[in-house]
Amino acid sequence: MALINENYLKLQGSYLFAEIARRITRFKEDNPNADVIRLGIGDVTRPLPEAVIKGLHTAVDEMADVKTFRGYGPEQGYQFLIEKIIATDYQSLGVSLDVDELFVSDGSKSDVGNIQEIFGVNNRVAITDPVYPVYLDTNVMAGRTGELVNGKFAGVTYLTCNAENNFTPALPEEKVDIIYLCFPNNPTGTTLPKEELKKWVDYAKANGAIILYDAAYEAYIQEPGIPHSIYEIEGAKEVAIEFRTFSKNAGFTGTRCAFTVVPKTVLAATKDGGQYPLNKLWNRRQTTKFNGVPYIIQRGAEAVYTPEGQQQIKSLINYYMDNAKTIREGLKSIGLDVFGGVNAPYIWLKTPQGYDSWSFFDKLLNEANIVGTPGAGFGPAGEGYFRLTAFGSQESTQEAIERIKTKLSL
Amino acid sequence: MALINENYLKLQGSYLFAEIARRITRFKEDNPNADVIRLGIGDVTRPLPEAVIKGLHTAVDEMADVKTFRGYGPEQGYQFLIEKIIATDYQSLGVSLDVDELFVSDGSKSDVGNIQEIFGVNNRVAITDPVYPVYLDTNVMAGRTGELVNGKFAGVTYLTCNAENNFTPALPEEKVDIIYLCFPNNPTGTTLPKEELKKWVDYAKANGAIILYDAAYEAYIQEPGIPHSIYEIEGAKEVAIEFRTFSKNAGFTGTRCAFTVVPKTVLAATKDGGQYPLNKLWNRRQTTKFNGVPYIIQRGAEAVYTPEGQQQIKSLINYYMDNAKTIREGLKSIGLDVFGGVNAPYIWLKTPQGYDSWSFFDKLLNEANIVGTPGAGFGPAGEGYFRLTAFGSQESTQEAIERIKTKLSL
Numbered sequence: 001m002a003l004i005n006e007n008y009l010k011l012q013g014s015y016l017f018a019e020i021a022r023r024i025t026r027f028k029e030d031n032p033n034a035d036v037i038r039l040g041i042g043d044v045t046r047p048l049p050e051a052v053i054k055g056l057h058t059a060v061d062e063m064a065d066v067k068t069f070r071g072y073g074p075e076q077g078y079q080f081l082i083e084k085i086i087a088t089d090y091q092s093l094g095v096s097l098d099v100d101e102l103f104v105s106d107g108s109k110s111d112v113g114n115i116q117e118i119f120g121v122n123n124r125v126a127i128t129d130p131v132y133p134v135y136l137d138t139n140v141m142a143g144r145t146g147e148l149v150n151g152k153f154a155g156v157t158y159l160t161c162n163a164e165n166n167f168t169p170a171l172p173e174e175k176v177d178i179i180y181l182c183f184p185n186n187p188t189g190t191t192l193p194k195e196e197l198k199k200w201v202d203y204a205k206a207n208g209a210i211i212l213y214d215a216a217y218e219a220y221i222q223e224p225g226i227p228h229s230i231y232e233i234e235g236a237k238e239v240a241i242e243f244r245t246f247s248k249n250a251g252f253t254g255t256r257c258a259f260t261v262v263p264k265t266v267l268a269a270t271k272d273g274g275q276y277p278l279n280k281l282w283n284r285r286q287t288t289k290f291n292g293v294p295y296i297i298q299r300g301a302e303a304v305y306t307p308e309g310q311q312q313i314k315s316l317i318n319y320y321m322d323n324a325k326t327i328r329e330g331l332k333s334i335g336l337d338v339f340g341g342v343n344a345p346y347i348w349l350k351t352p353q354g355y356d357s358w359s360f361f362d363k364l365l366n367e368a369n370i371v372g373t374p375g376a377g378f379g380p381a382g383e384g385y386f387r388l389t390a391f392g393s394q395e396s397t398q399e400a401i402e403r404i405k406t407k408l409s410l
Numbered sequence: 411m412a413l414i415n416e417n418y419l420k421l422q423g424s425y426l427f428a429e430i431a432r433r434i435t436r437f438k439e440d441n442p443n444a445d446v447i448r449l450g451i452g453d454v455t456r457p458l459p460e461a462v463i464k465g466l467h468t469a470v471d472e473m474a475d476v477k478t479f480r481g482y483g484p485e486q487g488y489q490f491l492i493e494k495i496i497a498t499d500y501q502s503l504g505v506s507l508d509v510d511e512l513f514v515s516d517g518s519k520s521d522v523g524n525i526q527e528i529f530g531v532n533n534r535v536a537i538t539d540p541v542y543p544v545y546l547d548t549n550v551m552a553g554r555t556g557e558l559v560n561g562k563f564a565g566v567t568y569l570t571c572n573a574e575n576n577f578t579p580a581l582p583e584e585k586v587d588i589i590y591l592c593f594p595n596n597p598t599g600t601t602l603p604k605e606e607l608k609k610w611v612d613y614a615k616a617n618g619a620i621i622l623y624d625a626a627y628e629a630y631i632q633e634p635g636i637p638h639s640i641y642e643i644e645g646a647k648e649v650a651i652e653f654r655t656f657s658k659n660a661g662f663t664g665t666r667c668a669f670t671v672v673p674k675t676v677l678a679a680t681k682d683g684g685q686y687p688l689n690k691l692w693n694r695r696q697t698t699k700f701n702g703v704p705y706i707i708q709r710g711a712e713a714v715y716t717p718e719g720q721q722q723i724k725s726l727i728n729y730y731m732d733n734a735k736t737i738r739e740g741l742k743s744i745g746l747d748v749f750g751g752v753n754a755p756y757i758w759l760k761t762p763q764g765y766d767s768w769s770f771f772d773k774l775l776n777e778a779n780i781v782g783t784p785g786a787g788f789g790p791a792g793e794g795y796f797r798l799t800a801f802g803s804q805e806s807t808q809e810a811i812e813r814i815k816t817k818l819s820l
Contacts, residue, residue: 001618002587002678003530004686008694015697043481053474056706057467063665064463066803070664071453106516106701113699117551120413137698141527177412208411254480254705255473268412276414284418287425288547289523291516294707295664296466393476 007143010153016133016377017041020361027365037400039327039388040371042186042346044251046319048300049312052250055303059296070295075287077104077259081298084305085259089244095231101263101279103286104293104301108216108245108258113138114289115212115241115260116178118281119268123177126157128169130187130378130385132214135180151380160381161188163350167339168196171203179204181230182214184221187378187387188348189324189340191226197233204239210268210278211240219249219317221343237263241278248345250304250313257293257301320345323397324390330401331388334410345390348375352410360386368403417553420563426543426787427451430771437775447810449737449798450781452596452756454661456729456803458710459722462660465713469706480705485697487514487669491708494715495669499654505641511673511689513696514703514711518626518655518668523548524699525622525651525670526588528691529678533587536567538579540597540788540795542624545590561790570791571598573760577749578606581613589614591640592624594631597788597797598758599734599750601636607643614649620678620688621650629659629727631753647673651688658755660714660723667703667711730755733807734800740811741798744820755800758785762820770796778813 020040028036048056062068076082081104086097105111113134116125125139136156139145146154157176159169167190169181181200183192204211213230221228230236245258252258262282267275293301303309328341337350351360357374364370364386375385390397430450438444458466472478486492491514496507515521523544526535535549546563549555556564567586569579577600579591591610593602614621623640631638640646655668662668672692677685703711713719738751747760761770767784774780774796785795800807 002533002620004678004680004688004691005528005530006681008528008691009680009686011694041482045476045479045481047476047479048473050474053470056470056473060463060466060470063458063466064460066455066457069455069457069661071455071661072451072663109701110699118415118418120415123412134698141695141698210412251479251481253482254702256701256704268414270414270419271416276419278414281414281418284421285551288544288551289520291519291663291666294666294704296706297704 005141007141010140010145010147011137012148016373019377020371020373023361023365024371034369036365036369036371037392037396038371039392039397039400040373042248042389042391043253044248044320044391045393046251046316048251048255049304049309049316051303051306051309051312052300056296056300059299063296073292073295073298075290075292076100076283077102077293078295078298081302084302088305088310090229090231093229093232095229097261098264100283102259102261103282104257104259104298105286105290106256106258106293107247108214108243109134111243111258111260112180112212112214114285115282116142116144118278118285119178119210124155124157124175126159126172126176126179128161128181128185129158129380130161130375130382131180132182132186133378135212158379158381161185161190162381163337163339168192171199175207177209178212179209180212180214182216184217184344185340185346186217187346187373187375187382189344189346190348191221191343193225194227194233197227197230201230201233201236201239205235208269209239210266211236213240213242215242216245216248217344218244219313220321220345222321223343226343231261231263238265238267241266246301246304249317250301251316252301255297255300257297319394320390323392323394326397326401327388327390330405334405334408341390347388347390349386349388351384351386357383357386364404364408367409368400368407370400370403415551417551420550420555420557421547422558426783429787430781430783433771433775434781444779446775446779446781447802447806448781449802449807449810450783452658452799452801453663454658454801456661456726458661458665459714459719459726461713461716461719461722462710466706466710469709473706483702483705483708485700485702486510486693487512487703488705488708491712494712498715498720500639500641503639503642505639507671507673510693512669512671513692514667514669514708515696515700516666516668516703517657518624518653519544521653521668521670522590522622522624524695525692526552526554528688528695529588529620534565534567534585536569536582536586536589538571538591538595539568539790540571540785540792541590542592542596543788545622568789568791571595571600572791573747573749578602581609585617587619588622589619590622590624592626594627594754595750595756596627597756597783597785597792599752599754599756600758601631601753603635604637604643607637607640611640611643611646611649615645618679619649620676621646623650623652625652626655626658627754628654629723630731630755632731633753636753641671648675648677651676656711656714659727660711661726662711665707665710667707729804730800733802733804736807736811737798737800740815744815744818751800757798757800759796759798761794761796767793767796774814774818777819778810778817780810780813
């Protein structure tokens with residue numbers, strides 16, 4: 001008799017964005033004429049850069065001709081793309097990588113979700129709280145946690161990030177083996193300076209732990225001194241895997257291309273006391289369960305690295321960061337406590353006195369017809385906070401802030 | 411201390427196609443002027459159909475315009491594609507499906523590799539022998555097997571398919587829980603008539619087993635009476651998941667789009683004696699670890715279902731099946747025992763007296779400069795067999811057969 005994976009049953013039933021969608025639908029039924037502005041989900045809204053469009057069209061034409069048609073490509077991605085990523089995104093930071101240390105994929109969500117497969121079940125996982133839910137849920141599904149008790153899964157180390165500790169997670173008291181870090185952070189929009197990130201690299205080296213570093217938002221960093229890659233930290237190439245994506249810098253959320261760096265020097269333990277390179281395991285995982293990103297899409301991603309492409313993604317980021325400033329300053333002007341939004345497209349605010357995350361969600365929707373994301377949806381430490389994103393249009397973002405200023409009763 | 415997933419260490423070191431590549435490289439070094447024809451890997455060579463190219467270009471243009479730009483799509487795939495698949499591929503067979511029973515993905519390799527995640531570790535897995543290696547390897551990686559002993563993983567049921575049993579697997583003697591079936595078969599090119607497939611559906615119903623049915627090559631079926639979908643068999647919607655792909659019918663091996671059908675009526679057991687729908691589990695898996703197929707690619711796949719698209723993929727299939735006929739008849743004419751190639755793009759031949767799979771590989775490469783795939787690479791029962799594929803060009807396929815006829819010493 002076939003048995004299901006019962007770990008799935010530990011997961012919470014209603015997923016955050018599904019509950020948000022439910023409440024919006026109900027609101028729209030009750031208020032059919034309301035003009036709802038969505039600043040909730042982290043999805044981009046601007047079209048793909050011209051250079052990317054050109055790269056895509058050219059590649060489509062290649063697929064129409066028997067002489068240039070491409071069938072199966074390397075599961076790890078085409079060298080033409082990998083080489084450009086390394087030269088532009090890493091060598092500029094003084095980080096050298098071999099081509100077989102970088103794996104092109106269909107998305108960071110896939111990679112941060114699948115990476116746990118190469119680790120044994122008996123590893124203790126640490127996540128920040130609040131957190132992007134995929135890190136946690138995929139470990140629950142793999143059986144690396146106990147049951148959910150009072151909003152936390154047993155066997156997982158939650159690293160609280162809140163206004164009291166300036167959103168800087170403290171090193172764990174118990175020993176942990178796998179540490180998920182995301183900076184610039186989703187959902188809080190905050191960053192970690194080099195000296196703080198170095199504490200984690202040192203911890204990992206001292207304890208044989210592995211850091212899974214999600215740098216999805218690195219392109220949004222505006223201030224100097226904030227690391228764009230964990231490999232800017234000495235020793236990180238021995239303990240860290242890094243995830244990056246074209247979703248947020250080049251508008252690829254619906255176009256799907258990302259990459260993951262697994263230096264060959266990152267080793268994890270075997271039961272017999274040996275050590276094994278994670279690069280080899282990830283390569284086996286990807287070659288066995290994945291067949292690469294569409295050739296067309298990889299040519300589109302490659303175009304990001306042309307001079308025009310680099311200019312165009314800079315404009316995109318500036319566009320969204322202008323929105324972030326609008327939101328940040330608008331909320332501050334009415335006396336709200338606001339975090340993030342300086343080096344990240346997310347603004348994290350403390351809900352006003354008397355409101356928890358979900359009641360503020362309802363208040364914002366009812367009074368200003370604006371959708372955001374309740375902080376409690378990202379973990380227990382997100383309660384009392386709320387996320388707005390800078391990915392809307394300039395017009396709708398300005399309109400949203402105007403409404404918050406004039407219609408929200410505080 | 412982070413521990414690796416030690417199940418990976420059970421896998422065989424050298425993957426089949428890597429070993430083939432190694433031998434070709436060495437041969438080319440020794441014979442730099444040899445014109446090597448590859449009839450080895452199952453990769454298509456003809457360009458994408460015109461209708462698909464048109465669909466792709468249109469979608470690229472949509473991504474350039476803020477009014478038609480698409481960000482995150484549904485992880486399960488866009489409804490415009492799902493509805494066309496159901497109407498064209500299933501309703502025509504008398505099979506009705508709901509839109510939420512079909513999941514669009516980036517490839518059947520991903521789906522047949524990931525599907526095992528929704529099952530518990532303590533399930534007994536049955537595979538045919540020879541077999542597409544992904545079914546087996548992904549279960550090894552998940553810890554559903556013991557060690558490799560004499561070419562077989564302990565705890566796995568191998569269903570022998572050879573000339574003696576007409577490539578028709580017999581029902582297992584021990585009870586099994588998860589059964590992988592692929593028809594038309596890779597690598598043997600053989601099919602299963604309805605009455606044989608019905609035995610498996612009946613077995614699954616009687617034993618609470620689940621059938622994972624890989625129908626990647628269904629479009630190549632030429633003869634009547636051979637099921638295109640397992641859902642043509644009564645009761646299959648209670649016990650079977652079906653995998654399909656655009657790779658082989660529309661030339662999408664480098665373009666990446668496939669789909670998986672998980673009827674809501676397929677249930678598996680919980681430890682407390684209950685039953686749980688696999689559709690819900692797969693939906694949770696996909697929404698947590700996958701972010702959908704690129705919008706552009708889904709529009710390309712949609713174009714397969716236009717009248718022109720249907721006509722063009724028919725031409726593609728005819729082209730390859732003409733090659734299959736060339737290979738099949740050519741090999742027969744020199745006295746070789748040949749199987750498959752009638753309803754599938756694969757030709758499976760018995761190696762001549764005195765040759766095992768790998769020594770025949772070397773012989774064919776050395777004497778005729780042709781690359782095929784040693785049957786032993788697909789499992790112990792593939793020893794003494796050899797696979798050729800019909801995916802080359804007409805010219806190279808004819809040339810290959812000419813060389814086999816004239817240069818191969820038998």
